[in-house]
Amino acid sequence: MKVLTFDIWGDYGHFRKFYTTTSPLTFSFPPPSTIEGILGAISGVDKHQYLDVFSHAKCKITIKIVTPVNKVRMGLNLINTKGNYWTPYGNKYHAPRTQIRTEFLKDPHFRIYFTHEDENILGKAADLLEKHKTVYTVSLGLSELLADFEYIGLYDAEYISDGVFIDLATPVLFSNMVSDGLEIEEGKKYFKEKMPIVMNPERIIEKYDDVIFESQGKTIKAKVNSYCRLENGENIAFF
DSSP states (O other): OEEEEEEEEOSEEOOBOTTOOSSOOBOSSOOHHHHHHHHHHHHTOOTTTHHHHTOTTTEEEEEEEOSOOOEEEEEEEEEOOGGGOOOSSOOSSOOSEEEEEEEEEESOEEEEEEEESOHHHHHHHHHHHHTTOOSSOOBSSSTTSBOEEEEEEEEEEEEEOOOSOEEESSOEEGGGEEEEEEEOOTTOOEEEEEEEEEEOTTSOEEEEEEEEEETTSOOEEEEESOEEEETTSOEEOOO
C-alpha cells in the first residue's frame, strides 16, 4: 500500500463545529470531509463529486498536528443581502451588516496522510503536489483563508494489528481504541472532540466519533485495533 503525505498550512483556519450557531467555533484540525475537499481541490474533482471520489469506502485519510493548536477570536462583518441587493446605509428594518464573533485557528500547520484504492487518483495527486500545483485554490475551511502546501513523500506502508502500545503521530478515534488503550504521559496535553467522520455524497453524516489528540503535535501512546506503519517509521491511525 502507498500512502501520500503532504503538509498544508496558512495564517488562519476555520473548521466550523456542527453544534455552533451564532458564535461559530472551530475544530482543532480539519475533519475528514474537509480533508476530502482539499484533496478534491488539488486533484480537480468537482465540488459535487469529491465526497464520492474520496469516500470512506474508497480511500483512507488522517492528519498530524504539526504546530501547537492556537485559537483566537475575531469579529466578522456579515453583509445583509436579503432582497437581492445590498446598501451600506441600511434602514430601521434592516441593518447593513451584522458582526459575528468567530473563532479561528492561528498559524495552523498540518500533515495529511492519504491512500486510495485507485492508483491513478493517488498518482495524479502526488504528481501535482510534487510540482506544487493544484487545479483549484486550496483553503483552510473558508475560501478567504488561503493555504500553502508542500509535498513530503509517497511511502510504502503496512497495516498492523498487534494489540500493543505504540506511539501514534496522528489523532485516534475512540472507536479504534481497545479498553484501557491510552497511556497518559507527562508533558503532553490531551483533548477530545466529537467530530463527523463519514459524510456521504448527499452530505449526510453517517458516523460521528470522539477523536483524541495531543494539541502540541506530540505523539500519542495508545493501543488500537489497527494502525499503519510507514517506511519512514511513523505510525498513523486512519479515521
